[in-house]
Amino acid sequence: MIWRHLGFEEDIFFVTPLDPTEEDIKFFVGRSAEVKEFLLDVFNSNRALKVVSGKIGVGKTTFVNACQYYSYADIIPDDFPFTLPKTLPCFRKIQLEETDDLGSLINKVLIAITHSIRTYADERRITLIDEIKEIVDFFQNLFIRTGGGGITLGGEAYGFGGSISFSGESKAAGQLFNTKEIFKKLIYYVREEMNFEGIFVLINNLDILSKNKIVGLINSARDELFDIEHIYWILVGQEGLNSLIESECERVADYLSGTETKIKPLDSEDLIKIVQKREENLRIRADAICPLNFEEINTFHDLSLKELRGTFRICGEVVKRVISKNPALKQIPREEAISAFFDYANERAKDLNLTEHNVRILTAVYKKQEVRPKDYAEFGYQSSAGFISALQSLVKKRLLVVEEKGKARIYTLTGMTIIAGITGALGPEIQDVARSLLQDVLKQNHGERFRPEQLSLIFIQDED
Numbered sequence: 001m002i003w004r005h006l007g008f009e010e011d012i013f014f015v016t017p018l019d020p021t022e023e024d025i026k027f028f029v030g031r032s033a034e035v036k037e038f039l040l041d042v043f044n045s046n047r048a049l050k051v052v053s054g055k056i057g058v059g060k061t062t063f064v065n066a067c068q069y070y071s072y073a074d075i076i077p078d079d080f081p082f083t084l085p086k087t088l089p090c091f092r093k094i095q096l097e098e099t100d101d102l103g104s105l106i107n108k109v110l111i112a113i114t115h116s117i118r119t120y121a122d123e124r125r126i127t128l129i130d131e132i133k134e135i136v137d138f139f140q141n142l143f144i145r146t147g148g149g150g151i152t153l154g155g156e157a158y159g160f161g162g163s164i165s166f167s168g169e170s171k172a173a174g175q176l177f178n179t180k181e182i183f184k185k186l187i188y189y190v191r192e193e194m195n196f197e198g199i200f201v202l203i204n205n206l207d208i209l210s211k212n213k214i215v216g217l218i219n220s221a222r223d224e225l226f227d228i229e230h231i232y233w234i235l236v237g238q239e240g241l242n243s244l245i246e247s248e249c250e251r252v253a254d255y256l257s258g259t260e261t262k263i264k265p266l267d268s269e270d271l272i273k274i275v276q277k278r279e280e281n282l283r284i285r286a287d288a289i290c291p292l293n294f295e296e297i298n299t300f301h302d303l304s305l306k307e308l309r310g311t312f313r314i315c316g317e318v319v320k321r322v323i324s325k326n327p328a329l330k331q332i333p334r335e336e337a338i339s340a341f342f343d344y345a346n347e348r349a350k351d352l353n354l355t356e357h358n359v360r361i362l363t364a365v366y367k368k369q370e371v372r373p374k375d376y377a378e379f380g381y382q383s384s385a386g387f388i389s390a391l392q393s394l395v396k397k398r399l400l401v402v403e404e405k406g407k408a409r410i411y412t413l414t415g416m417t418i419i420a421g422i423t424g425a426l427g428p429e430i431q432d433v434a435r436s437l438l439q440d441v442l443k444q445n446h447g448e449r450f451r452p453e454q455l456s457l458i459f460i461q462d463e464d
Contacts, residue, residue, distance in 0.1 A: 002323050006330075007288025012278040013316035015309045017061035020069040020089040027277050028066040030270040034261055035077050038067045041258030043085055046198070048232040049255040053239045054263035056401045056414050057307030060236050061093065061204060063263050068200050085197035087232060088190055091119045093204040098213055098392070102220040106179055107142060109201055109225065113186055114139040116199065132189050135182060180228070187230050198230030206237030208396050210388065211409065214241075215248045222252045240404030265306030268298050274308075289330060291319050296337045303341075303422075303438065304415030314419070317344045342423075348416070349425035352397065357381060361390060362399065362426050365411055 003011050018024040042048040054060045068089040070077060076084060092115045094108045114136040121128055128136060190196045206214055214237075226233060235241060242260035246253045266274070272294050279290055292315055300318070304310030321340040322332045332340075354362075357380040364371065364379070373384035381387040391411060394400040399417045403410045413421075413430075420426055421434035 002320055005327060006291055007283060007285030009282045009284050011316055012282050012290065013312040015312045018065055020065040020072060025066050025069045026281060029273045029277060030266065031063055032077060034263060035067055036080055038261050039084065042232050044257065047229050048257040049226055050257045051235050051242045051260045052263060053237055053241050053260050056398050057309030058263050058265050059308050060263050064202060064234050064236060088116050088120060088196045088199045090200040090202040091116050093202040095204055096209060098209055102224060105217055105221060106224060110139045111142060112201060113199055183228050191230060198232055200232045200234060202234045204236045206235060206241060207402055210392060218245060218249045218252050226252060226255050238402045238404060244404045266308055271301055291323060291332050292337060293331060296334060303419060305418060307415040310415040314341060345419045346423045349420040349423045352420060357390060358394060359427055361394060363429055365413055
């Protein structure tokens with residue numbers, strides 16, 4: 001409503017990742033060196049296991065989807081000397097949970113692959129052959145209950161001809177039939193009938209899982225999944241994921257495709273190009289202009305620690321709050337934009353529902369402490385498991401981001417932590433740092449003296 005009033009089809013500060021479609025990828029900007037590196041690594045063989053990493057909100061999923069689309073649509077990046085194999089994109093990324101096991105991972109992969117086949121077939125009005133349709137229908141009606149609760153099969157169960165519900169020990173579809181044979185049938189159909197070289201499978205947000213869970217799942221999936229030809233696996237997670245696999249998953253490390261592609265925060269120039277592209281493509285009235293000027297957008301980019309998603313979330317909230325009160329405005333004055341930002345930061349901090357123990361951990365990050373699981377009592381927890389769970393919870397809340405370095409996990413603050421810190425919700429010490437950054441940015445120094453890695457907690461796993 002507000003954006004149509006301003007002359008745009010939708011919010012130009014939308015925060016959802018771009019899908020691997022022509023309609024979405026027209027908004028993609030920059031990262032040409034990373035795109036070429038990704039494509040060379042992935043398509044150097046007839047299968048791949050590629051790691052893409054980066055901080056929260058920098059655009060990792062959008063980057064991967066752009067690379068998928070280039071292969072799918074046969075678009076050759078500038079100065080790229082090779083022909084790209086045509087590959088079926090993963091239209092639905094896989095989200096893993098701490099409670100997932102190999103069985104649920106296999107099911108989620110088959111759900112993702114069959115979703116991609118159905119999406120492409122529907123778009124091109126292709127009638128699937130009966131055998132493939134039966135497999136696709138089965139996995140598109142498969143509901144997975146995590147945490148050991150089993151699976152439920154809705155519709156026609158493949159090979160059984162009726163609705164079946166399983167629980168207890170029968171929690172993996174692989175126990176009902178040979179899943180590798182199903183993979184082979186699907187890949188054969190995609191290659192021979194749909195004329196693709198292979199299939200992308202995107203496993204997203206591995207940074208929210210514990211180190212032990214990541215290592216366990218990847219090791220268990222080696223012979224069941226990663227050795228299947230013509231599947232191009234993309235693992236998206238924290239920085240250092242490649243090194244973790246090399247050190248803790250030696251048999252899987254042989255499958256890694258090249259080095260870890262690290263997605264860095266966008267600079268101001270590319271940020272403004274993205275905003276301009278969105279203006280051009282979403283404008284429905286000739287006189288429509290972005291209601292925030294580029295100086296304010298850059299200010300919010302610095303305050304969010306250059307997390308693109310955080311930047312656009314702030315910008316969208318500021319526009320909504322100011323324009324709803326003063327619809328006559330076409331461009332928002334700086335003082336009103338900053339005032340609306342403070343209102344948003346205060347409300348966002350209240351929504352976090354942080355405990356005293358949570359704040360104690362975030363303060364330890366501020367102080368750059370080194371801790372071990374056995375130090376749990378210092379933070380008010382009754383066990384090392386509770387302490388580890390609290391760290392994972394703060395990562396899930398996007399208040400911390402984690403990086404693997406050998407036996408250590410490095411936790412650093414995110415842009416949302418800084419934004420909440422400005423309000424005082426995270427204690428006076430973090431507020432001092434956050435407000436110092438704010439003053440630096442408002443003086444148009446744009447955070448040049450502040451680096452987020454200055455605030456980090458080094459978490460070293462206890463020796464067994």
